[in-house]
Amino acid sequence: MRTQVGIVGAGPAGLLLAHLLHRRGIDTVVLERQSREHVERRIRAGVLEQGTVDLLTAVGLADRLRRERMIHRGLEVLFDGVGHRIPLAELTGRELTIYGQHELVKDLVAARLDTGRPLLFEAPAVGCADLDSSAPVVHFELDGAARLLECDLIAGCDGFHGVCRPAVPQSVLTEFHRDYPYAWLGILAEAPPSSEELIYAQHERGFALHSMRTPKITRLYLQVTPDEDIAAWPDERIWAELRTRLARHDPAWQLADGPVLDKAVTALRSVVTEPMQFGRLFLAGDSAHIVPATGAKGLNLAVADVAVLATAIEDWYATGSTQLLGAYSRTCLTRVWRVQHFSWWMTSMLHKAPDGDPFTARLQRAALRQLAGSEAAARAFAENYVGLPLTGGPNDSP
Ligand code: FAD
Ligand code: PHB
Secondary structure, three states: OEOOEEEEOOOHHHHHHHHHHHHOOOOEEEEOOOOHHHHHHOOOOOEEOHHHHHHHHHOOOOHHHHHHOEEEOOEEEEEOOEEEEEOHHHHHOOOEEEOOHHHHHHHHHHHHHHHOOOEEOOOOEEEEEOOOOOOOEEEEEEOOEEEEEEOOEEEEOOOOOOOOHHHOOOOOOEEEEEEEEEEEEEEEEOOOOOOOOEEEEOOOOOOEEEEEEEOOEEEEEEEEOOOOOHHHOOHHHHHHHHHHHOOOOOOOOOOOOOOEEEEEEEEEEEEEEEOOEEOOEEEOHHHOEEOOHHHOOHHHHHHHHHHHHHHHHHHHHHHOOOHHHHHHHHHHHHHHHHHHHHHHHHHHHHOOOOOOOHHHHHHHHHHHHHHHHOHHHHHHHHHHHHOOOOOOOOOOOO
């Protein structure tokens, strides 16, 4: 097989890149290891920045999203049993969209299939080669047979456990990472949200988050240990712990519960790979960087990467200049590190240290009080949480 841009991975990054390039008349083949059912059912992110939604709208991908989404104009930070609202829209003029990542993936898959261009499910890439030549290739499998995809460029959109990043010689890449001594136990429940907005709760027993997907479906998370055995968490224990950590002095507030539809433990980690390019391979989304979920940024960062990449690829085909492609990594990394800092900071402020260190707990309390009591602090938080505007150019390079 031959195409202009070989895209490995049909997550949000790969599917959106395929769509952006198709609109610009550039041919792509998308290879996905999993089945269509699997990628359309994978429960993950839910918070979309306005910049993400604006881009999806501009390229005709947001019709169902705009009909079914929930719009949020603020969020609550809960500590010492009292909730403090941060009026995000008032402070920044920007709002957030709540829409499940798997719903977005369904929309992206449908848009791709409409174009008639190849999106191959159950077609795992097993490696990339000749990356520093002008004819890179992706080796993949289809129906059990070994196949080859010849390309001008390869987009490695294959997530954290993909094959593209490991195809780069180790001496080229530097990996910066931080593991946290905690993880999230997340559930999706058939229960109406108990609050109109997200609640980020700091509690002496650990962090908890109340989020949602629709007026009938709640998404809830609990801080647990990274090696937590999910079998030790029957539904009743999860609800009891959520009720404790989300409790407030106001006795009128109750957490609605209901059947648990999905349950999983997710590690929290920060990873950045530099540079995000080697020869004709460009890494985008989780294949290049991971943020802890506390800042709700991973999906939005993946979208920001491919917005930059699509513009650079279009410019390269149109002009032959490598200026924008050459700036891709630098352009993206500016945003990536801003978001890394914010996600690390928010994670550090809200999670209980495993040793229960009282000094850390006092520092967290001081940071939360400042956030709740200072408009300047709330504004800085809000600017980060709602997200930087998207760019397609190299002008925000360091
Ligand atoms: P992925 O979605 O991981 O897609 C990569 C794709 O590549 C997958 O479909 C995979 O099957 C495929 N693949 C892998 N290897 C191969 C191979 N060898 N060959 C072919 N295909 C391959 N982000 C937010 O912005 N907001 C949130 O609220 C948020 N909450 C989150 C909550 C949880 C519990 C989790 C786990 C994540 C959350 N995130 C959030 C992060 C977000 O889900 C990810 O950052 C996002 O999925 C990244 O998209 P991606 O396309 O880069 O990678
Ligand atoms: C979610 O709804 O899944 C969600 C919300 C906020 C986060 C992380 C995940 O910070």
